[in-house]
Amino acid sequence: MTILLLFLIGIPMLGSLLVWLADTIREGSSKYIGVGSILTVTILAMIINIQSVTGRIDTTSFEIIHWILGRSATLGFYLSTDSLGLFMALIATVLGLLIALFSFEYMDDDEHLSRYWFYLQLFISGMVLLVLAADLIAMYIGWEMVGLCSFGLISHWHTRPGVEGEKVAKAGIKAFVFTRIGDIGFLVAIVMIYSAIGSVKFDIIMESTALLSSSYVKIIAWGILLAAFGKSAQFPFIPWLSSPESIDIDAMQGPTTVSALIHAATMVKAGVYLISRSYLLFELWTYPTFTWTLIIVAGITALITAISAITSDDIKRILAYSTISQLAYMFLAMGLAYTGKASGDSHYADLGFYAAQGHLLSHALFKSLLFLTAGYVIHKYGSRKITDLRGILSIKDEPVGLIGFVIGGLALIGLPPLNGFFSKELIISTAFEMLLDGLQPPLTLFVYLVSFTTALLTAIYVTRLLFYLYFPVEETVDGHDHDYPIMTAVILLLSGLTLIGGILVVGLPLHFGDIISVNYHFPQGMGLLNLFIILLLIGITMYLTVRYLRQIEHTDRSRGKIQQSLIMTAEQGFYIDHGWSYGWKWVKQLISFVSKSHSGNLNHMVMMATLVAGTVLVILIGGSL
Amino acid sequence: MDQNFTIWLIGAFLVFIVGIYGLITKKDGIKQLISIELLVTSTNMVFIGTGYLFSDRNTLMQSFTLLSLSVGGAIVGLGLAILTIRFQRLRSVDVTEHILLRG
Numbered sequence: 001m002t003i004l005l006l007f008l009i010g011i012p013m014l015g016s017l018l019v020w021l022a023d024t025i026r027e028g029s030s031k032y033i034g035v036g037s038i039l040t041v042t043i044l045a046m047i048i049n050i051q052s053v054t055g056r057i058d059t060t061s062f063e064i065i066h067w068i069l070g071r072s073a074t075l076g077f078y079l080s081t082d083s084l085g086l087f088m089a090l091i092a093t094v095l096g097l098l099i100a101l102f103s104f105e106y107m108d109d110d111e112h113l114s115r116y117w118f119y120l121q122l123f124i125s126g127m128v129l130l131v132l133a134a135d136l137i138a139m140y141i142g143w144e145m146v147g148l149c150s151f152g153l154i155s156h157w158h159t160r161p162g163v164e165g166e167k168v169a170k171a172g173i174k175a176f177v178f179t180r181i182g183d184i185g186f187l188v189a190i191v192m193i194y195s196a197i198g199s200v201k202f203d204i205i206m207e208s209t210a211l212l213s214s215s216y217v218k219i220i221a222w223g224i225l226l227a228a229f230g231k232s233a234q235f236p237f238i239p240w241l242s243s244p245e246s247i248d249i250d251a252m253q254g255p256t257t258v259s260a261l262i263h264a265a266t267m268v269k270a271g272v273y274l275i276s277r278s279y280l281l282f283e284l285w286t287y288p289t290f291t292w293t294l295i296i297v298a299g300i301t302a303l304i305t306a307i308s309a310i311t312s313d314d315i316k317r318i319l320a321y322s323t324i325s326q327l328a329y330m331f332l333a334m335g336l337a338y339t340g341k342a343s344g345d346s347h348y349a350d351l352g353f354y355a356a357q358g359h360l361l362s363h364a365l366f367k368s369l370l371f372l373t374a375g376y377v378i379h380k381y382g383s384r385k386i387t388d389l390r391g392i393l394s395i396k397d398e399p400v401g402l403i404g405f406v407i408g409g410l411a412l413i414g415l416p417p418l419n420g421f422f423s424k425e426l427i428i429s430t431a432f433e434m435l436l437d438g439l440q441p442p443l444t445l446f447v448y449l450v451s452f453t454t455a456l457l458t459a460i461y462v463t464r465l466l467f468y469l470y471f472p473v474e475e476t477v478d479g480h481d482h483d484y485p486i487m488t489a490v491i492l493l494l495s496g497l498t499l500i501g502g503i504l505v506v507g508l509p510l511h512f513g514d515i516i517s518v519n520y521h522f523p524q525g526m527g528l529l530n531l532f533i534i535l536l537l538i539g540i541t542m543y544l545t546v547r548y549l550r551q552i553e554h555t556d557r558s559r560g561k562i563q564q565s566l567i568m569t570a571e572q573g574f575y576i577d578h579g580w581s582y583g584w585k586w587v588k589q590l591i592s593f594v595s596k597s598h599s600g601n602l603n604h605m606v607m608m609a610t611l612v613a614g615t616v617l618v619i620l621i622g623g624s625l
Numbered sequence: 626m627d628q629n630f631t632i633w634l635i636g637a638f639l640v641f642i643v644g645i646y647g648l649i650t651k652k653d654g655i656k657q658l659i660s661i662e663l664l665v666t667s668t669n670m671v672f673i674g675t676g677y678l679f680s681d682r683n684t685l686m687q688s689f690t691l692l693s694l695s696v697g698g699a700i701v702g703l704g705l706a707i708l709t710i711r712f713q714r715l716r717s718v719d720v721t722e723h724i725l726l727r728g
Contacts, residue, residue: 599724600724600725601720601721601724602648602657602720602721603648603649603650603651603652603720603721606645606648606649607649610645610649
């Protein structure tokens, strides 16, 4: 089993190194290695999962290597096969395989194909390491690896000439720097845990949570919150994943397959995974500010990114804002789990955890479906703006795009019987039931209202997207007449998975048998009424959106000043990105004097060195003289 | 400790100060090299003084001083090589000219 786990991480890494070799032997053969290695890893992950579910694995922590052997400190490298890790590993590998197959054709005419496949396989390796790690250092290594590969993949087209290439390069750096700020939090948390408990292994941490005094818990909680928010692009770290039209430097500068894999299906879920893992490891609910911050920040993010999606004109931008909004849903669900644990109610805690993982699964499916279909459409019709792509989806001319967008879009809204319905209603119903039961009313009320409102806002922007893409106008663009068999197959496969995905969400407690003890139950009584009202309101919202859009098509819209400024704010992403740019200019001003003292003059350098050395000597020895 | 040793140590410190002064003030490359050699000399003086302290027990510090002298020679050799190449390229040994490491 240790060997199998090592292969799970090592094979993509080996594949990423072999890419260079393959490219020198035969031009363009790197994609075969890429797909081959990811296919192998997917099969391995499924085998390990089946073995784990049928109970053939007795221990869950496997030591790979004993790393630092000191007298007072030892650090090892451990991998685990517990249900949470295997769940995420399966999602990462299966979606990685589908997206790798898609990029077989999508990236076919790219000139730097080997670099793409190098980073892609390294990413899969890092992601699997992140989720399967059984100690914090291995998890941190995986965390950094996916951050690095995200940087490499976003700036894949930095060789484009002129301003275009510069924007792409800046986008990659922006993504890396923003997540780096979160990494500081993670590192602080790891150091605090090590200094309090003396080990970073998960099983030792789980046994000795009593050793964490309340001040330690506070620092660890803030560190983990910072890391999760940074990686999953919640407020205020939104700009690296999606920025307003006027700035346009964000993770969507990368190829659409990269957006599907990294920024919809896997890497941004690492923040949710960190919070889920912390739910199992520590008892962070004893620090109520943690739960409050988690829920409030996630709620704010859900609302403002949904509003920004309504006013965006670029398909990828809409989908990026939508991803951030749905990630906030997962954070809200984990917040419910923490609230349940804080009130001592393990039923609701389990439900919250189940809801978060369920939404993670269904979001991974339908969001990657949406991104891949968007990539297919962008590739075929050559534009990213929905105003250019009006009316391209029709049963006759573009059935694949129609199926992909409609199924993905309706799943995103949360209509039955698609998988999005099951996971979203789980979150909203859990919040509603907790509210009725009187658990921490301000928090649960907030979660309920936010998830309710965001569902309606989601309905608005998805309907707007489908409206623009479906209803034809006179000048509908024509696409290339190529045949894309593999891309079509992947989109249809993902659509099928999304259609039957409800079964996966409902059956999830079987997988998480060792962590949660609830089962899926369809809401009854007041919950059923609540569900019915929500579905009705979503339907009404969709109808009103279509009617409004039809109306403004024919009439000349003259908006009031307030309406105009509101739309402007939403369009500019609520000025978060501008805030970061302004802050960066201010920081540069502050440190400019340090920059000026670096004159390169040898005399100045020696003088400064002498001053510093003299000061240190005086401080150290002066006391005893 | 010994009176003699203290005086010797103060002497080494004075030489050290002169060397630092030369590094800070002089802008000629060769003068800076001389200052660096003065710093090395001061540490050699410290080694010799320590050898005087332990001269009745062993001759360890004498070996150490020989080692330090050879290292000092290597330092000067390297410094002269750098200055020679710089003079060949830029026709000047002034350290305040041709600065590329500007921050």
